Amino acid sequence: MPDYDAVVVGAGPNGLSAAVELARAGWSVLLVEQADTVGGAARSAEVTRPGFVHDLGSAIHPLAAASPFFRTLPLEEYGLSWVQPDLPLAHPLGDGRAAAMHRSLDRTAEHLGPDGAAYKRLLAPLANRWRSLMEEVLQPVVHLPSAPLLLARFGLRALCPTPHLTRSLFRTDGARALFAGSAAHAARPLSAPGVSAFGLLLHAAGHTVGWPFPEGGAGALTHALAAYFQDLGGEIQTNRRVDTLDALPSARAVLLGLTPRQILRVAGSRLAPRYARRLARYRYGAAAFKIDYALSDPIPWAAPACRRAGTVHVGAPSTRLPRRSRRSPTATSPTAPLSWSPSTAASILPAPPTASTPPGPTATSPTGHASTPSPPSSARSNGLRPASETPSWRVTPWARRPSNGGTQT
Ligand SMILES: Cc1cc2nc3c(=O)[nH]c(=O)nc-3n(C[C@H](O)[C@H](O)[C@H](O)COP(=O)(O)OP(=O)(O)OC[C@H]3O[C@@H](n4cnc5c(N)ncnc54)[C@H](O)[C@@H]3O)c2cc1C
Secondary structure, eight states: OOSEEEEEEOOSHHHHHHHHHHHHTTOOEEEEOSSSSSOTTSOEEOOSSTTOOEESSOOOOHHHHHOHHHHTSOGGGGTOOEEOOSEEEEEEOSSSOEEEEOSSHHHHHHHTGGGHHHHHHHHHHHHHTHHHHHHHHTSOSSSOOSSHHHHHHHHHHHHSOHHHHHHHHOOSHHHHHHHHHHHGGGOSOTTSTTTHHHHHHHHHHHTTTOOOEETTOHHHHHHHHHHHHHHTTOEEEOSOOOSOGGGSOOEEEEEEOSOHHHHHHHHGGGSOHHHHHHHHHOOOOOOOOOOOOOOSSOOOOSSHHHHHEEEEEESOOTTHHHHHTTSOTTSOOOSSOOEEEEBGGGGGSSSOOOSSSOOOOOOOOTTOOBOOOOOHHHHHHTTOOOGGGSOOTTOSHHHHOOSOSSOOO
């Protein structure tokens, strides 16, 4: 008899989700993680100064908030609370103006002026049937669609290279930059087929579920998953790096929440040769780096929309954005790189920011995410609460609980 029904390697959001699903089905599950805590690239920690909680990887989670799987989990009971910024997204245009996405599609269209009607024609069919769209795009690429017209409409535009799509649909720098900045989340050249899918999905999500972040940072999401998993009887072992499957306890199934070459290293000898060759050929995408800043004050953006937005895309405004981002991932860095600066400072706050209490200080960096609460003095002057007065993100059922039904090593 095997030691477990399943062993899951890697406690990122995908490994955690797989572990939860199996445990929900009544399987005995061991989740093994090499780091000293769960979360993978969805973790939060004080990496600059005490009281400044930064997201180490992911920060803004429209697709997690929209996830049909997450909707079936009682994550709120385990400390997860979504914060909706006043505006999901802003993109400064370099002259004191900014293009902005509002939750409301109509308000965004109004804001985009001459491009409003085209923006609405592009997004309304997707936003209006958001649930059906998610169900379609989350299926394997080859499947029998239940909403074929919707999928075809989405697919045709998704395959269109972003520079072509934005140039053919929009006349203004604002609408072009707003959409291209979101498409660039694909981390591939904007001219690559399929990159526009990111723009379409992220904007349709913005007009339905918003671009929220977990109160307390991304770690609150993964800690809620871990806490629920443990309540289902699941076992978590951290600080345990797996180099070969032979080192694992016996199990009916082993799931590897890892990247292709990591899978090859850990399980290569047990894989079918053809599959192993495909993993070996896998090419990783462009590298990114981020800098976390601890700031004393909010960034004094010239455009008011940037002060209200949870995410600010900083990069070549105007029509030059698509052209510059057409470089291959291996090309030398552009002189004015595109960067993403989710302002998750408010994630340490108990209430979402409002127009009168703008999100706290944030940071810009080439392809960077940063989040920073204000130290007490400036926090007060900005109407923000200092970190010490707010609930700590670490205080989750999972973090508090001593070993319970499993091992926290
Ligand atoms: C800088 C950055 C910013 C991002 N921003 C966003 C965002 O704003 N919104 C968003 O939705 N997504 C964002 N993402 C993407 C998101 O973080 C990932 O899609 C997500 O974390 C992938 O989850 P995963 O479980 O597949 O892998 P990971 O999160 O990478 O987790 C894999 C886990 O496996 C563990 N592991 C690896 N090898 C072994 C081994 N041999 N033995 C044991 N354990 C092992 C790792 O330590 C890690 O914990 C961002 C990513 C990065 C890097």
